[in-house]
Amino acid sequence: MLKYLLQSYPELFYVAIFVLAALMVVFSIPSIIFTSIKYGLFDTNDMHRKSHGNNISRLGGLAIFVSFTISVLLFAALVQFNEANFLITSCIILAALGLKDDVYGINTSTKFILQLIVAIILVFFGGFRLSSLYGVLGIGDMNMLWGGVFSVILIIFLNNAFNLIDGIDGLAGSIGIIANLFFGVFFAMMNQLAYAFIAFALVGAVLGFIRYNWYPAKIFMGDTGALIIGLVTAALSIKFIELSKFTGETTPFVFSAPAIAVAMLIVPIYDSLRVFTVRIFKGKSPFEGDRNHIHHRLERLGYKPPQIILLTAGLNIAVITMALLMQNFGNFFLIFFIIGLCIIFDFVLFYRLRIKDQKAILKL
Numbered sequence: 001m002l003k004y005l006l007q008s009y010p011e012l013f014y015v016a017i018f019v020l021a022a023l024m025v026v027f028s029i030p031s032i033i034f035t036s037i038k039y040g041l042f043d044t045n046d047m048h049r050k051s052h053g054n055n056i057s058r059l060g061g062l063a064i065f066v067s068f069t070i071s072v073l074l075f076a077a078l079v080q081f082n083e084a085n086f087l088i089t090s091c092i093i094l095a096a097l098g099l100k101d102d103v104y105g106i107n108t109s110t111k112f113i114l115q116l117i118v119a120i121i122l123v124f125f126g127g128f129r130l131s132s133l134y135g136v137l138g139i140g141d142m143n144m145l146w147g148g149v150f151s152v153i154l155i156i157f158l159n160n161a162f163n164l165i166d167g168i169d170g171l172a173g174s175i176g177i178i179a180n181l182f183f184g185v186f187f188a189m190m191n192q193l194a195y196a197f198i199a200f201a202l203v204g205a206v207l208g209f210i211r212y213n214w215y216p217a218k219i220f221m222g223d224t225g226a227l228i229i230g231l232v233t234a235a236l237s238i239k240f241i242e243l244s245k246f247t248g249e250t251t252p253f254v255f256s257a258p259a260i261a262v263a264m265l266i267v268p269i270y271d272s273l274r275v276f277t278v279r280i281f282k283g284k285s286p287f288e289g290d291r292n293h294i295h296h297r298l299e300r301l302g303y304k305p306p307q308i309i310l311l312t313a314g315l316n317i318a319v320i321t322m323a324l325l326m327q328n329f330g331n332f333f334l335i336f337f338i339i340g341l342c343i344i345f346d347f348v349l350f351y352r353l354r355i356k357d358q359k360a361i362l363k364l
Contacts, residue, residue: 010188010193010196011188013075013078013193013197014184014188014196014197014200016075017071017072017074017075017197017200017201017204018200018201018203018204019204020067020070020071020074020201020204021067021068021071021200021201021202021203021204021205021208022067022204022205022207022208023208024063024066024067024070024071024205024208025063025064025067025204025205025208025209026208026211028063028066028067029060029063029208029209029211029212029218029219032057032059032060032062032063032219033057033212033218033219035059036057036059036219037057041057041059041103042055042056042057042058042103056217056218056219056220057219057220058102058103058219058220058221058222058223058224059099059102059103059219059222059224060209060212060213060219060220060221060222060224060225061095061098061099061102061221061222061223061224061225061226061227061228062095062099062224062225063205063208063209064202064205064206064209064221064224064225064228064229065091065095065224065225065228067201067204067205067208068091068201068202068205068228068232069088069091069092071197071201071204071205072084072087072088072197072198072201073088075197075201076194076197079193079194079197081194081197083126083127083128083194084194084198086121086122086125086126086127087122087126087128087198087232087235089121090118090119090121090122090126090231091228091231091232093114093117093118093121094114094115094118094159094224094227094228094231095224095227095228097110097111097114097115097223097227098222098223098224098225098226098227098228099224101222101223101224102222102223102224108287112156115156115159115160115227116152116156118155118159118231119151119152119155119156119159120152122155122231122235123148123151123152123155124148126235128151128155128235128238128239129144129147129148129151129238129242130142130147130150130151130154130238130241130242131147131242131245132147132245133150133258134241134245134256134257134258134331136258136331136332136335151238154234154238155231155234155235155238157272158230158231158233158234158237158265158268158269159227159230159231159234160230160272161230161265161268161269161271161272162175162176162226162227162229162230162233162268163223163226163227163230164268164271164272164275164293165267165268165271165272165293165294165295166220166221166225166226167293167295167296168215168295168299168305168308168309169213169214169215169216169217169305170210170213170214170215170217170305170306170309171295171305171308171309171312172221172225172226172229172268173206173207173209173210173213173221173225173229174210174309174312174313175267175268175312175313175316176202176206176229176233177203177206177207177210178264178313178316178317178320179233179237179264179265179316180199180200180202180203180206180232180233180236181199181203182264182320183195183199183233183236183237183240183264184196184199184200184203186240186253186254187199187236187240187243189253190243190253192239192243195236195239195240195243198232198235198236199236202228202229202232202233206225206229209221209225214306215304215305215306230268233265237261237264237265240257240260240261241257241258241261244257245257254324254327255327255328256323256327256328256329256330256331256334258331258335259323259327259330259331259334259335259338260320260323260324260327260334262323262334262335262338263319263320263322263323263324263334263338264316264320266315266316266319266338266342267294267312267315267316270294270339270342270346271293271294271295274294274346275290275292275293278292279292294312294346294349295308295312297349297353298311298312298349300353300356301349301352301353301356315345319338319341319342322338322341323338
């Protein structure tokens with residue numbers, strides 16, 4: 001009966017997994033907040049980089065993880081999706097890592113090693129591996145080793161990229177919702193039920209969390225939530241690119257899939273590349289925290305978190321729309337066109353900040 005409904009009305013299951021994931025988070029967050037307050041489960045490290053003076057629980061990611069895991073496992077059985085086991089295993093490892101970091105803190109080397117293990121599990125056991133760069137930088141098909149190495153690096157990068165943009169209320173969650181909502185719709189249109197389930201489960205879980213994370217936040221997602229969102233989004237982006245591969249025998253769902261995937265993730269990708277580059281040019285470690293992210297710069301211009309989310313989400317959606325409309329231009333052109341748009345946006349921010357600083361000096 002369920003399999004018949006799944007084949008005939010998959011939309012019902014997409015809605016069901018979305019609603020289930022959202023409700024589990026909505027009803028579990030108050031208990032997490034209460035427990036955090038009762039037992040003092042707060043991370044007080046890096047207070048110089050935080051915008052909130054009071055202790056607010058960073059364990060919201062635990063609700064996202066549990067909700068996402070339960071939802072995926074329930075629905076994966078309907079489509080006999082064995083890859084879900086490797087994805088959930090990876091999420092469990094990252095959730096444990098994030099939970100430890102959110103409560104007690106963890107050193108960088110341990111975090112990197114565990115992220116490396118998780119990426120290897122996904123790529124070499126779960127099959128989340130790129131087999132080609134589709135001509136980007138002149139690179140076409142890659143063998144299993146080089147494709148696997150590149151995929152591992154990509155997963156680790158995106159994992160940390162979402163962690164880096166989690167600096168103001170609702171930002172990382174909103175960008176995660178946008179990217180995975182597009183992935184979910186595209187996978188549904190491609191009749192890839194399993195991956196659509198994963199995307200909609202994550203969208204539901206994060207949307208349920210946003211209710212408590214919207215400005216002013218009652219709870220943060222912490223490393224647990226940011227790492228889970230980054231990991232799942234990275235895995236889905238790899239599958240989206242692979243399933244849209246042009247083989248000569250079939251017409252792909254979209255052309256220039258790598259460029260479209262970059263467009264979906266442009267906010268964490270560009271922000272991370274930018275801050276890493278700036279830190280290196282200043283002679284600092286690229287992993288040394290600061291307040292030089294795009295959202296921090298928008299804060300300096302006087303924007304509130306909801307306005308910053310509106311600007312960044314609007315930019316994200318605009319870039320995705322342009323990439324879809326221009327997909328026939330090819331990956332190489334589109335990726336550099338998208339990066340060029342971000343550089344222009346960044347230059348506008350730099351110019352406005354410079355004018356503001358000059359006015360402040362003149363008033364002294």
